[in-house]
Amino acid sequence: MKPLTRLLLAAALAGSTLSAVPVPVPAQPPAAPAARYETVRYEAENAVIHQGAVESNHAGFTGSGFVNYANTAGSHVEFTVETALAQSTTLGLRFANGTSADRPLDITVNGQLVADDLTFASTGSWTGWQTKNLIAALKAGTNTVRATSAAAAGGPNVDSLTVGESPSVADWSVAMVESTTARYSPSQIGGWSYPVGLYLYGQYLVYQRTHDARYLSYLKSYVDRFVDSGGNMGQSFNNLDSMQAGRLLTILHHETGQARYQKAAKKIRDRLGTYPRTSEGGFWHSASDSRRSQLWADGVYMVNPFLVEYGKEFGDSTYTSNEAAKQLAIYGSHLQVGSGLLRHAWDESRDASWSDPKTGLAPEHWCRAIGWYSMAIVNVLDAVPADHPRRAQLLTLLRNLAGGIEKYQDPATGRWFQVVDKGSLSDNWTETSCSSMFTFALSRAVQQGYVDAHYAQVAQRGYQGVLQKISLGGDGRTNLTDISIGTNVGNYSYYIQRDRKTNDFHGLASFLIMNEQLRATNSGRGEGK
Numbered sequence: 225m226k227p228l229t230r231l232l233l234a235a236a237l238a239g240s241t242l243s244a245v246p247v248p249v250p251a252q253p254p255a256a257p258a259a260r261y262e263t264v265r266y267e268a269e270n271a272v273i274h275q276g277a278v279e280s281n282h283a284g285f286t287g288s289g290f291v292n293y294a295n296t297a298g299s300h301v302e303f304t305v306e307t308a309l310a311q312s313t314t315l316g317l318r319f320a321n322g323t324s325a326d327r328p329l330d331i332t333v334n335g336q337l338v339a340d341d342l343t344f345a346s347t348g349s350w351t352g353w354q355t356k357n358l359i360a361a362l363k364a365g366t367n368t369v370r371a372t373s374a375a376a377a378g379g380p381n382v383d384s385l386t387v388g389e390s391p392s393v394a395d396w397s398v399a400m401v402e403s404t405t406a407r408y409s410p411s412q413i414g415g416w417s418y419p420v421g422l423y424l425y426g427q428y429l430v431y432q433r434t435h436d437a438r439y440l441s442y443l444k445s446y447v448d449r450f451v452d453s454g455g456n457m458g459q460s461f462n463n464l465d466s467m468q469a470g471r472l473l474t475i476l477h478h479e480t481g482q483a484r485y486q487k488a489a490k491k492i493r494d495r496l497g498t499y500p501r502t503s504e505g506g507f508w509h510s511a512s513d514s515r516r517s518q519l520w521a522d523g524v525y526m527v528n529p530f531l532v533e534y535g536k537e538f539g540d541s542t543y544t545s546n547e548a549a550k551q552l553a554i555y556g557s558h559l560q561v562g563s564g565l566l567r568h569a570w571d572e573s574r575d576a577s578w579s580d581p582k583t584g585l586a587p588e589h590w591c592r593a594i595g596w597y598s599m600a601i602v603n604v605l606d607a608v609p610a611d612h613p614r615r616a617q618l619l620t621l622l623r624n625l626a627g628g629i630e631k632y633q634d635p636a637t638g639r640w641f642q643v644v645d646k647g648s649l650s651d652n653w654t655e656t657s658c659s660s661m662f663t664f665a666l667s668r669a670v671q672q673g674y675v676d677a678h679y680a681q682v683a684q685r686g687y688q689g690v691l692q693k694i695s696l697g698g699d700g701r702t703n704l705t706d707i708s709i710g711t712n713v714g715n716y717s718y719y720i721q722r723d724r725k726t727n728d729f730h731g732l733a734s735f736l737i738m739n740e741q742l743r744a745t746n747s748g749r750g751e752g753k
Contacts, residue, residue, distance in 0.1 A: 263386060263388030265385070265386045266303045268287075270287075274301075276294050277291070277292050278290070279292045282322075284353050287383070287384065290320075290383040293373050294378055295377055296373065296376060297373055299372070300372040300379075301382055302369070305362065305367040306366055306367070308364060310364040311361070311362070314388060316357045318385075319356060319380040319381060319382050322381075325346070326343055327344045327380045328344060329341075330371075330374050332368075332372070333362065334367055342695070343705075356697075358695045359691035359695075369387075371385075396702065398434060400694075400736060403702040404727070410449070413446060416450050416457075419728075419733070421471065422468060422734075424443045425733065426732065426736025428440070428443060428472075429736060429737060429740040430736060446472075447469075447476055455483065457488050461499075462512070463509065463512070464523040467530055471529060474538075486537075489537075492530065492534075499511065502554070502572045506551060516575070517571055519558060520593065521566050521597045523555070524600040525596035525600040528552060528603070529604070535607070545612060548608070549618060553614050556597070558585075560625065563645065564625050564626070565589045565625070565628040565629075567586045567587075567588065569593070572584060587715055587716070589643060590644075591658035592655065592661070592708060594644060594662075595660075595662055598625060601618055601622050602665050604618065605672070622669060622674055626669065626675045626676075633682060633686065634647055637689045638689030639656070639686065640655065641655065642719050643719050643720065653724065655706060656690060657735075659686055660735050660738040660739075662683075663683050663686035664734070664741050664742075668741055671745055683742070684742075690735065704732060707731030708722045708723075708724065708730070710730070
């Protein structure tokens with residue numbers, strides 16, 4: 225372990241929350257980049273108003289008044305914004321909502337939807353002015369920014385639009401980690417599970433960049449709830465999902481040098497020796513009878529990144545590289561179809577209710593299942609030797625997948641749909657976690673030379689699309705919207721009807737992984753993960 229890391233971690237271990245941990249370095253994150261635009265405020269009373277009126281009967285507004293939307297869906301305020309540069313910036317709508325109900329707005333820039341049903345919750349009174357921030361891409365020259373009421377009650381009162389990146393929110397990764405760790409202590413964030421493990425892996429990436437010891441201390445406090453001083457864990461590891469958080473064990477061994485984390489990680493490594501497999505050697509999604517003989521695309525991310533990181537940390541790379549590459553090849557050979565996309569799952573026995581009796585395949589291309597595979601194959605290619613015998617096969621799988629991802633990117637938003645290949649259906653919706661996963665995978669694959677360079681532009685469109693889904697709430701904390709909850713294998717209606725959550729760990733984690741990659745590549749550093 226690095227001496228500096230030992231010093232910082234030792235100083236941080238006494239606390240259980242970020243705010244309580246003393247560290248021998250400044251607790252504040254590194255200074256945010258300077259604003260890309262000069263901050264300009266546009267008063268709503270000077271905008272184009274459709275079905276609304278300028279009023280001044282509630283104190284605290286700026287300028288000469290504010291806009292009171294008519295109580296109808298479709299009323300709007302449209303601002304004309306002039307910018308010298310073409311790039312993304314922060315849009316801040318100052319508003320008040322004296323009712324108890326949300327008054328959502330649809331935000332468009334130059335006719336393109338950038339925020340669908342953006343929440344404008346109660347501010348307690350009509351004088352309780354707050355600012356809702358979101359990210360949008362503006363072109364050089366004249367832009368139109370329209371805020372349209374999305375509900376019959378109309379929009380909130382709107383006072384102004386501020387254009388210009390705020391230094392306090394320029395680093396969305398830090399803002400998200402600070403917000404999430406303020407919401408949950410290490411003892412409250414949840415049990416041993418892949419969503420929490422995935423989120424904390426994303427937090428670790430932010431730690432690697434910022435060197436804020438509080439972030440590593442938080443991760444350690446979470447893991448130490450489940451690993452005792454002798455490296456014992458109360459986990460049977462009878463499904464792949466339970467193995468994903470094992471990445472945190474190798475991380476903590478690397479950062480602290482404590483043998484107990486190696487002992488705990490080895491339990492997963494040893495369990496794979498007896499774990500049930502298909503006739504070709506593919507890991508079942510779970511050892512339970514309900515998942516017998518099934519390969520789910522989700523599973524490759526739950527175990528294979530852990531495997532290759534375990535091999536690197538503990539000198540076991542021959543086995544781990546071979547096993548991880550084999551799993552990705554087996555899964556890909558069954559799940560990938562002619563479009564390059566993957567079906568959610570395959571059942572060797574054909575017994576599952578969703579299994580096609582001829583092919584064994586699930587009926588749909590669920591976006592996050594494909595996202596799991598896309599991230600896993602990039603992680604494994606980063607780790608296996610350049611002359612590995614399965615490398616060419618993995619590259620072919622990835623390149624075919626990249627073509628499918630590009631084909632089905634939503635041209636309006638840059639994101640991807642919950643059922644990837646059926647974006648033309650009116651009830652389909654763009655999902656944030658998979659959009660982050662695809663963006664990360666394409667960006668990293670271009671950086672590493674695995675796919676053609678033009679996919680960098682696909683990734684950039686995806687990045688801008690995901691940024692539209694993050695904003696600051698009235699409490700100053702980040703909110704990331706339109707994240708599908710955990711999902712079984714099903715048909716189209718099942719996927720479409722899944723709850724769309726805000727700040728679900730699937731989305732927070734994939735956002736951090738994506739944002740750390742894109743921050744690095746966009747700054748020209750080209751940092752690896």
